[in-house]
Amino acid sequence: MHRPVDSFWVSALSTAASSSTASLRGWLAVTALLLLSGCATFAPSPPEDQTNICEIFREQPSWYDYAKESEEKWGTPIATQMAFIQRESSFRSHVRPDRKYYLGFIPGPRPSSAKGYAQAQDPVWGEYEDQAGSLFARRTHMKHATDFIGWYNARTRAQTGISLNNPEHLYYAYHEGAGGYQRGTYRSKPQVLNAGRQVASLSNRYQAQLNSCQAEFQCRKFYQVWPFCRS
Secondary structure (H helix, E strand, O other), X not given: OOOOOOHHHHHHHHHHHHHHHHHHHHHHHHHHHHHHHHHHHHOOOOOOOOOOHHHHHHHOHHHHHHHHHHHHHHOOOHHHHHHHHHHHHOOOOOOOOOOOEEOOOXXXXXXXXXXXXXXXXXXXXXXXXXXXXXXXXXXXXXXXHHHHHHHHHHHHHHHHXXXXXXXXXXXXXXXXXXXXXXXXXXXXXXXXXXXXXXHHHHHHHHHHHHHHHHHHHOOOOOOOOOOOOOO
């Protein structure tokens, strides 16, 4: 004959199991939240002086390496790449367009899917992944952002004939797309025209500065042997 199980202990065990399950779920939720926010937490802070490319690369010397790799691969000068990124995101890795709020407090959708250093939107980022990047490419990583800009501008040159040494018009095409650029949509948009001029001015400034300090960032790794590592 089986001894009846005490209902008290059944209830206690059931309560303990439920509590453990709830605790586990809570722990998993917190862990997931930390993982999602961790990339932003540990991303490099924006440079203090964004008007000087030498100071930017002194703070983040790996950014020079990424931009140099992109220049060698796609042809867009380092100074132009960095001017694009400064204009698009002010070197903030996880920035996204602000949401629209209804009645002042109800969050609405974002105006676009732009994200990261280069503010690449979902559709064109997908094209980049398919054609030149990889499934592991991230808009929030400078290496992939510079490579994306290089790829995009090389495609722009192929589609429109814009020189890679013309940062103003490269930016118009970057903002409007090759089709929009060819239709001249940027001409009726004062903000875009102003932004293109600012990008060109900053690119020229960055280039002049880089000419005076680029040697600092070349041949700095143990496997790089002078003079072969000089551009």
